[in-house]
Amino acid sequence: MQGWPIARAGQRIGLLGGSFDPAHAGHVHLTQQALVRFGLDRVWWLVSPGNPLKRHGPAPLADRIAAARFEMQHPRVVVTGLEAELQTRFTAATLRKLLARYPGVRFTWLMGADNLTQFDQWQDWRWIMNHVPVGVLARPNDHLSARLSMAARVYRAARLPDHQSHGLAAAQAPAWCFVNMPMKKESSSAIRAAASGDDVTAGSLPVTNKGR
Template identity: 65%
Template structure:
């Protein structure tokens, strides 16, 4: 594997948690730990993005966000990465294509909060994503009903793994997705920024 990319061997199940992490917070760490337990994952990679194509405002420098993320999530099965910077990809579909080329035989699971599932049909090539990798959805406060009624949830309703079957997500061929309700933390990156508690270097 090229320098700067995390190691994974064929057959491993890697969960991918993408986002700006601007800033990273305990909510990110919480859903990561739960995803490892609930979806049968070997590892989780945080994909700290250069910027979110759906957001007009640019994030803090990626180096600051990477540093803060590594300080927050000190877990032996979690890697903080700048894969999207290294591959030059911005959209999830492009990133997945690059990872599937770089890691033949590795099984990837895309992880997202329920708020993302609610508007997933606005993502670039969202159907291709669902048909290419399993998707693990972790419920966040106030988003459970809208996520379950979302376009993506309806279109791929027959592909949902319910209850204990969610633990088989990483071994299930796409399309496959699972929705897990969690005791969630009421914390968000936007609230931290608004409170002035995130001051990256300039």
């Protein structure tokens, strides 16, 4: 990690968490879309030390951060290992510490539609929804299950229509928006499988893949 990212009060920053094992063009595409669609000033990638819901650990954190920085080269995007610095493993705990460390900064949590489908399994998921806006980026084949998920139903009244997505980052939580967008076909699991010689067809992009 190269120190703490700089942010000032009022700045709108999207947070994209995941193992990034490895980072690829799909993550880059999603980030670029999020910057535009949700009215964000910056996006921080939070490369996680490990996913509590995954049985097998990822590649070493330093290697994944270095590879992610090589892949994601954009003046408004910062690749970080903040969760290792904060010593957090769960999204809610990470957000609590970031909100305390950066008072006045308007954070937006970014996730894929697949994560919205099982968002109610994350630790303190209602706290997350009640404290930061959530931007959901649709990927192929996940539209229906995401729209029918428990989180979508419980927070139905807090959903912003697509045409208001640019105001999400400035909205008062709870607020979330579901954006349909063309997605890249790359997936981290398919890239790892190809590297190991396994015959796995690349599916749609696993966006954050944190499940927590």
